Amino acid sequence: MTRIDTSLPVQAGKERAPHAVVIGAGLGGLSAAMRLGAKGYRVTVLDRLDRTGGRGSSMMQNGHRFDLGPTIVTVPQVLRELWADCGRDFDADVDLRPVDPFYEIRWPDGSTFTACPDTDKMRAEVARLSPGDVAGYDKFLKDSEARYWFGFENLGRRSMHRFGDLIKVLPRFAMLRADRSVYAHAAKRFKDERLRMAFSFHPLFIGGDPFNVTSMYILVSHLEKQFGVHYAMGGVQAIADAMARVIEDQGGHVRLHTDVDEILLKDGAARGVRLSGGEILRADVVVSNADAGHTYDTLLRNHRKRRWSQRKLNRARWSMGLFVWYFGTRGTRGKWGDVGHHTILNSARYRGLVEDIFIKGKLADDMSLYVHRPSVVDSTVAPEGDDTFYVLSPVPHLGHDNPVDWATMAEPYRQKVQAVLEEQLLPGLGDHLSASEVFTPDTFRDRYLSPHGAGFSIEPRILQSAYFRPHNVSEEAKGLYLVGAGTHPGAGLPGVISSAEVLAQLVPDPVRA
Template sequence: MSRAVPSADHVVVVGAGLAGLSAACHLVGAGRRVTVVERDDAPGGRAGRIRRGGYLFDTGPTVLTMPHLADEAFRAVGTSLREHVELLPLHPAYRARFADGSSLDVHTDAHAMEAEVERFAGPREAAGYRDLRHWLTRLYHAQMRRFIDTNFDSPWQLLTPDLGRLAALGGFGRLAPRIGHHLRDERLRRVFSFQSLYAGVAPARALAAYAVIAYMDTVAGVWFPRGGMHALPRALAGAAAAAGAEFRYGSTVVRLERSGQRVTAVVTDRERIPCDAVVLTPDLPVTYRLLGRAPRRWVPLRFSPSAVVLHLGTDRTWPELAHHTLSFGRAWERTFDELTRTGELMTDPSLLITRATATDPSLAPAGRHTHYVLAPAPNTAVGPDATTWGDLAPGYRRHLLDTLEQRGLTGIGGAIEEELLVTPADWAARGHAAGTPFSAAHTLAQTGPFRPRNLVRGLENAVVAGCGTTPGVGVPTVLISGKLAAARITGPPRPGHSAHSAHSGHPVRPLPSPIAGAAHDGP
């Protein structure tokens, strides 16, 4: 594995999102002096927090999967996840509601889910689910160590026995047909394939290998931190600071000073910070602007669809809503065409509704509730641009509320006490390419060693982390990206401490706590 100045003593990490915090923990744990520079007044990045009239809204991810990956960052600084965050298991992980009026609770426990599938669609589909679960587990183990939790220096690194295992499992086929190999019921196929949208590709076109996201969501377990998802970055920042990392909040990086092929200082709007190495975690356009160069690639980067998020604080809730409810419209293929090809807003939207107060009532005033309504939307390169959203937003808000009302959330408009609407224009204003928080799509040409590399061409001591680089989008993979970036400076972790070996199949048991790229491209 190539390294960026392994002798670096003082490392500046730009950005206190999950990737930056993970990198900071691993760097401090390896004996480096670390300064974290963050433009906001608190850690979190996309996993931020907004307070409105006593309501606490998570701004990004809504659940935690693969908690052992977060635990790795804590253990790097001599503590553990369970000492800082109380994780609450979600049962069910999701509730899926369909346009025909049917409903399915998605359990991560094998026996509970098999029984639920049999109730929902009969014994043949239950048997198909058993086979699918076995396949998802094998797929995860074939991918994790060699293709996800690894630093790539060359596509030749793909040539391992695990590549053959992945091919034998059908990982290089298409996702939708592969799920259909196990399940005939179209509703069940949706439940196990919609996750590819997180990777920016429709199920019909996504690699079957991306069913690994369904493994994380439907097999490995789903948790919610007490205090909301923002409790995780707060705890990571606290652990890193206790181990010696310095945090400079409210500081925006404006440029990097260089001498030859080295970054010698990070300059903010407040100060100049000399350094021996730098880890850059902003979204790709901001990182490339700071570096003064874009990557050399055979084809331009393609970005994932975006999302409109409607945060609602209400004086009531609806009992049919679980912590997570997937509300599917009748349309399916057309929906993905609208999001990724034609650039239209969904005419028959499928929505993710998160009611965090179902698990943690402290996130709202007594007797009140939070509802986070996520509607996938075209990014600004495919659909309406950022300037257009100012006119579209009020009408689209009404459309979402009307859709929720028609799907059983009677009286939702009149129940709202606090609200916030986030559109692709807001993501663009935060510096996210194409107005999407999901960064570069996981097409074949942007996966594994073909994703933007975390080493910077032409600079000896700059490393990139975050969802735009390897391994990709999502809380688990972003935590890994921070660890991989740190390893470029410190060398790989000691044997026995990788994410692959740490995952024994048993979740981290939380306890209550007071703290509720490839050689062919690169910048």
């Protein structure tokens, strides 16, 4: 027997307000809930996990707090504007601190490149590796800024669900050579192969192949230079928790350990959700922060799709998978003094390794690693005197032919990762380990319901971006909206926060009964 929930606490004055249900308490879903609450909706957020934040949540083990997903904040004004639109002050709720340097890149030949906010220092870094590339760096910065204003501030902060919107911007796309890949654009500006890597790898942070993703994504270099890279004390989890507090102060409700089984339609419109236990929640508006593939293939499985059919989803290109090793070390706070907040360790291969991951679906013997050491700035992540790390290795998703059997490969691969770390970055690591947890693409599939265990949903290639990406307003049902990494404008913290900004432009103001 189904049961309709009538027990949700409602803020005085919102008893008769239209009800909005948000599926998923990731950063996109929480942002959407805040914006709908500010509009006057009575909002209920549902999430199957035990913490808010989705892929940006955290876990504890032996006194170590592991940030499971994003580790940095870029474009912090999107968060400040979100808070301001809700009548709140972001900086009063979250302690956000600039990171300088942003990260250090290391190559097998011993050379390094340190990215920082100071343009003159960046020029000096470029000159140290390749004096002839300084002029190219200056041109690259101008290229990046132009794409920021068009790609982020223009396209990224408004809906792109109408074909006419695409037609209007095609000339600008052509002028900016959006058909060229990020790597190809970097190769036009830099002769040194190391610098080509240093200024083209950023799409990997949002699940894209630098050799195939549109060059619009070089805008990240402008983001870093203009707005800096920041760390939230308490991790991104602290941002998610602050969002939940705003929602509750607005009269909304966040329900954890709550799994949504299906979006319910009536007369072609979303009218609520059914939970896995059979409970039905009625709604005037439904917002899905679940992966777009899961939304259309599973949550709308009993309804014929006009655009996002199973066949179309099967033809989509998905972002790579992620192997993430979270580990703690005992008595190492003063050890490894040359290892900062963020370090990138490169394989001797760049193009070949990326091709193995994205095209061949092959788990290579070599690897490139992203290492996060938050304990250098945040003492709350580990017991006193100890360190907390996570190391991320891009790997193939599970949708390739002959996918990796992670049930048998997870520990051997972790050991390979540890060996690389001990050789190149953290000598003696094995003697200090005090906590360990591994996430593989299997984890992303099962924990986050991510199709193929992809780390960042649909890959942001040019024909899977803007109009071609799942829209924020669904064409499959009235009253159904989508936010998060798999929708427009895309993955990454600024992208998912902006998806809720677009949503607020599309959802009508509530009409009270």
